[in-house]
Amino acid sequence: MNYIKTLTTIFSMLICVTLFAQGPPGGGRGGMQGGNQQRGGRPDASKILSMLDTNNDDVIDKDEATEDKRGKIAEDFDEIDTDDDGFINLEELEVSLSNKKGPKMMSPEKLIEQVDDNGDGTLNELEVAAKQQEELVENFEAIDTNDDKELDVEELKVFYESKANSKRRKRRN
Structure with a gap:
């Protein structure tokens, strides 16, 4: 009886690991649509900036941030805007998208x-x-x-x- 329980548990774990290892449907990481991520999954900050910067002033303001389809930039605007100037520039966006460990620089x-x-x-x-x-x-x-x-x-x-x-x-x- 214990043998069957052990075998069932191992089988269930293998199924769960296999399902979760595959990631979300479509193979993406849940980022913005339309090929805005580089191979390897990290979003390209300059592409995101150019898409959201509708007035072409090379920064993203709060109104433009609401155009982020995921809502993540608008949601995290104050954390991304580390110099508290009310705008997100390319450098701040790159830092927020980076995979670096450790705290993000803030003012x-x-x-x-x-x-x-x-x-x-x-x-x-x-x-x-x-x-x-x-x-x-x-x-x-x-x-x-x-x-x-x-x-x-x-x-x-x-x-x-x-x-x-x-x-x-x-x-x-």
């Missing part, structure tokens, strides 16, 4: 707004650790240039700008 103001539990406009080590901001935890002392044990907007701007500059230099090489 220091937005970061403080989301992480500052005591409402003092700065971040202390406990707040940063509690919100699992690993990059800030690991670099806290280096970012805190005035040694007040708090991270303010200016310190975060300097940190993120130097980080962005080093990434640009790496890409050029």
